[in-house]
Amino acid sequence: MSRPLLLLRPAAQGFAVTLLVALAGCGLSSSPDVAKPVEPPPVAELQSAPVPATFAKRMAMPAPMQMQERATLDLRSEPREQYANLPDNPVHRVAEMPVSTFSVDVDTGSYANVRRFLNQGSLPPEGAVRLEEMLNYFPYHYALPTDGSPFGVTTELAATPWNPRTKLLRIGIKASDRAVADLAPANLVFLVDVSGSMDRREGLPLVKSTLKLLVDQLRDQDRVSLVVYAGESRVVLKPTSGRDKSKIRNAIDQLTAGGSTAGASGIEMAYQMAREGFIDKGINRILLATDGDFNVGISDFDSLKQMAVEQRKSGVSLTTLGFGVDNYNEHLMEQLADAGDGNYAYIDNLREARKVLVEQLSSTLAVVARDVKLQVEFNPAQVSEYRLLGYENRALKREDFNSDKVDAGEIGAGHTVTALYEIVPKGEKGWLEPLRYANAPTADGKSVELAMLRVRYKPAAGGNSQLIERPIANQSTPASDDLRFSAAVAAFAQQLKGDGRYTGSMSLQDTATLARSARGDDPFGLRNEFVQLVELAQSLKH
Missing domain, CATH: 3.40.50.410 (von Willebrand factor, type A domain)
Incomplete structure (x- = not known):
C-alpha cells in the first residue's frame, strides 16, 4: 500500500521541493520519509539537477529567520504516526475450537481517524483500520432491556453480501440511555x-x-x-x-x-x-x-x-x-x-466533538456495566467454520470468561455494541481444507440451535459478575437495514486493508451501493457520510 500523502499549503509545497533540490545540490541524500504532495522524481535525478548560482549563493549565507521557521514547520510535518498492526482473526473449525470469547469495545476513534485520512486525500495505513470501531461508530435499532439487566441483546442471521456460501451472524447489545440531567x-x-x-x-x-x-x-x-x-x-x-x-x-x-x-x-x-x-x-x-x-x-x-x-x-x-x-x-x-x-x-472536527461530548455525553461519562465479555459457542451440527470480524486486540482465552479477575470493556448509558461473525453452514464449502482423520460430530437434541450466546458483566455499582445466556436459532431472515449497513461497514474496513482475502470480488462500488440502499432512518446523516467516504476511497484507489 502506498504511503498516505500529506497535503501542504502551496507555499509549503514550493519550499519543500526547493529544500529537496538544495539538499541534493549539497551532495546530501533526501530522506524517503519526508511527506510530499506529489510523487517525487528519483533521488538520483534530484542529485544531478543543477542548482542555480543565485540560490547556491543564498545557501552559503545564514538563512533568514522566516525561512528557518518554515523549514521547521515542514520537517515537523513528516508523518510519524504510530499504529498497532494486528493480523486479522483466523478462521476456526468448529470441530476443533467451537468457542469464541472476546471483550466488548465501545471505542469509535478508528472511524473518525480513517475519515480524516480520506478527507485529506489519502488512504489510511492498515493499522488505523479497526473494524469493530468502525462498526460501533453508528447507532443501530437494537432492543432495549426488559428483564432488569443493564442492556438488551439482539441477534440476526442473514446471507453474506460478499460470499454466497457463508452467512453473517450479527450480535447487538443496547444499553438503556439516561438524560444528562439524571x-x-x-x-x-x-x-x-x-x-x-x-x-x-x-x-x-x-x-x-x-x-x-x-x-x-x-x-x-x-x-x-x-x-x-x-x-x-x-x-x-x-x-x-x-x-x-x-x-x-x-x-x-x-x-x-x-x-x-x-x-x-x-x-x-x-x-x-x-x-x-x-x-x-x-x-x-x-x-x-x-x-x-x-x-x-x-x-x-x-x-x-x-x-x-x-x-x-x-x-x-x-x-x-x-x-x-x-x-x-x-x-x-x-x-x-x-x-x-x-x-x-x-x-477530527468540531462536529465529532459535539457527537462525543454533547449528543453522547451520557454514554461517554456514565458506565452501566463493567467487564463485559461475550462468548459464542457454535454448534458443530450446524456450523463448520467461523471467523470473528474485528476485535483482534480484545480477544480473551476461553477460561477468562468466567474469571472476575480478568478485565474487559465497559458499556456506557445508551451505548450500542455490534459484533459480526461470518460462518460456514454445515455442508457448504469453507475456507479450510477438510481433515482426513476428523470425526464428524453427531447430532443431538440441540442440533436445531446455531449457537449459544453468553454475556458476562459486572454491575456498575460493583459486585460479582452476572451471566446472560441465550440460544441462537438457525433461522435466516431477510437482512434488516441495520445488518446490511453494518455488513457494508465491515466490507469497507476489510477492503481498506487491501488484501481482499475474504471480500472476494466485492468492489468499493458494490460496498457504496449496499450502504446507500441500507441508510434507512439517518437523522444525523452519518450513514450518508459513510457512503461518501467509500466513494472517496474508490477514487483514491484508481
Whole structure:
C-alpha cells in the first residue's frame, strides 16, 4: 500500500521541493520519509539537477529567520504516526475450537481517524483500520432491556453480501440511555497536552473548542479541574463548580502550546486532582486530550498502561480524546483508554466533538456495566467454520470468561455494541481444507440451535459478575437495514486493508451501493457520510 500523502499549503509545497533540490545540490541524500504532495522524481535525478548560482549563493549565507521557521514547520510535518498492526482473526473449525470469547469495545476513534485520512486525500495505513470501531461508530435499532439487566441483546442471521456460501451472524447489545440531567454528579479533570506538537490548527485550538462544548453541559453539582503538561505539568484550575462556567472557560482560553511532552507526569497530576475532587458514588473521570506524542519522562508503552491500570483501582476512569496529525500515537491512545476503564474517540472536527461530548455525553461519562465479555459457542451440527470480524486486540482465552479477575470493556448509558461473525453452514464449502482423520460430530437434541450466546458483566455499582445466556436459532431472515449497513461497514474496513482475502470480488462500488440502499432512518446523516467516504476511497484507489 502506498504511503498516505500529506497535503501542504502551496507555499509549503514550493519550499519543500526547493529544500529537496538544495539538499541534493549539497551532495546530501533526501530522506524517503519526508511527506510530499506529489510523487517525487528519483533521488538520483534530484542529485544531478543543477542548482542555480543565485540560490547556491543564498545557501552559503545564514538563512533568514522566516525561512528557518518554515523549514521547521515542514520537517515537523513528516508523518510519524504510530499504529498497532494486528493480523486479522483466523478462521476456526468448529470441530476443533467451537468457542469464541472476546471483550466488548465501545471505542469509535478508528472511524473518525480513517475519515480524516480520506478527507485529506489519502488512504489510511492498515493499522488505523479497526473494524469493530468502525462498526460501533453508528447507532443501530437494537432492543432495549426488559428483564432488569443493564442492556438488551439482539441477534440476526442473514446471507453474506460478499460470499454466497457463508452467512453473517450479527450480535447487538443496547444499553438503556439516561438524560444528562439524571446522571450522578461528575468530577471531571481536563488533562490537556500543550506541548509544541499541539501547536497546529488540529491540535490545541480544536481541543479548546471541544472542551468548551462540554463546559456548556455542566450542571451546578458537577466540578471541573484543568491540568496541562508540556515540559512540565501544572494545575491551571483547581476543582471548580459547574455553575462557574465563565471561570472554567477563561482557564481554557489562556492555554498556549510550546515545549516537549512530559505526558506521564501530567497523568499523575490529573489523578491527584481527581482524588482531590473525588465524589463518592459519582462520576470520576479524566479526559485526556493529546496527540499521544510523549517524549519526556515515562514514555514507554507498557509503563504508561500499567500506570492507568493501577490508578483505575481508585475509582477514577480515563477517557482519551485524540487530536492532531502526522505525529499521532493512536496505538497508545486506544490502549490507555482500555487500561484506564474508559473509552477512546478521535476528534477530527468540531462536529465529532459535539457527537462525543454533547449528543453522547451520557454514554461517554456514565458506565452501566463493567467487564463485559461475550462468548459464542457454535454448534458443530450446524456450523463448520467461523471467523470473528474485528476485535483482534480484545480477544480473551476461553477460561477468562468466567474469571472476575480478568478485565474487559465497559458499556456506557445508551451505548450500542455490534459484533459480526461470518460462518460456514454445515455442508457448504469453507475456507479450510477438510481433515482426513476428523470425526464428524453427531447430532443431538440441540442440533436445531446455531449457537449459544453468553454475556458476562459486572454491575456498575460493583459486585460479582452476572451471566446472560441465550440460544441462537438457525433461522435466516431477510437482512434488516441495520445488518446490511453494518455488513457494508465491515466490507469497507476489510477492503481498506487491501488484501481482499475474504471480500472476494466485492468492489468499493458494490460496498457504496449496499450502504446507500441500507441508510434507512439517518437523522444525523452519518450513514450518508459513510457512503461518501467509500466513494472517496474508490477514487483514491484508481
